[in-house]
Amino acid sequence: MSYFADDYGTDTEAIETLQRDADLEQTAMEREGNRLAALRAKGICTHSSGVMYRDPPVYPEQAGLRPGQTRCTEGTGGCTFVANSDEEWNATQDAL
Numbered sequence: 001m002s003y004f005a006d007d008y009g010t011d012t013e014a015i016e017t018l019q020r021d022a023d024l025e026q027t028a029m030e031r032e033g034n035r036l037a038a039l040r041a042k043g044i045c046t047h048s049s050g051v052m053y054r055d056p057p058v059y060p061e062q063a064g065l066r067p068g069q070t071r072c073t074e075g076t077g078g079c080t081f082v083a084n085s086d087e088e089w090n091a092t093q094d095a096l
């Protein structure tokens with residue numbers, strides 16, 4: 001087998017591995033998206049977006065927040081969740 005053929009084989013394998021990893025990642029993302037969409041369909045807020053404390057506030061939702069806090073802005077004002085830290089914000093999403 002020539003050097004070129006070997007090299008080509010390795011590249012193809014690497015590309016196939018990357019493609020498979022990307023496919024798995026895509027599938028996992030779709031599954032997670034479907035799971036969160038199902039929760040939202042049931043009226044459960046998934047806190048998918050939020051604003052962090054800023055002084056002065058840029059967005060109205062930032063008014064009244066204390067340093068470290070994040071307020072959920074998903075939907076149109078239905079959710080009033082405020083996390084007191086990044087850890088709490090992430091833990092709340094992990095618990096869904």
Ligand SMILES: [Zn+2]
Pocket residue numbers: 045046047048072073074079080081
């Ligand atoms: Zn929320």
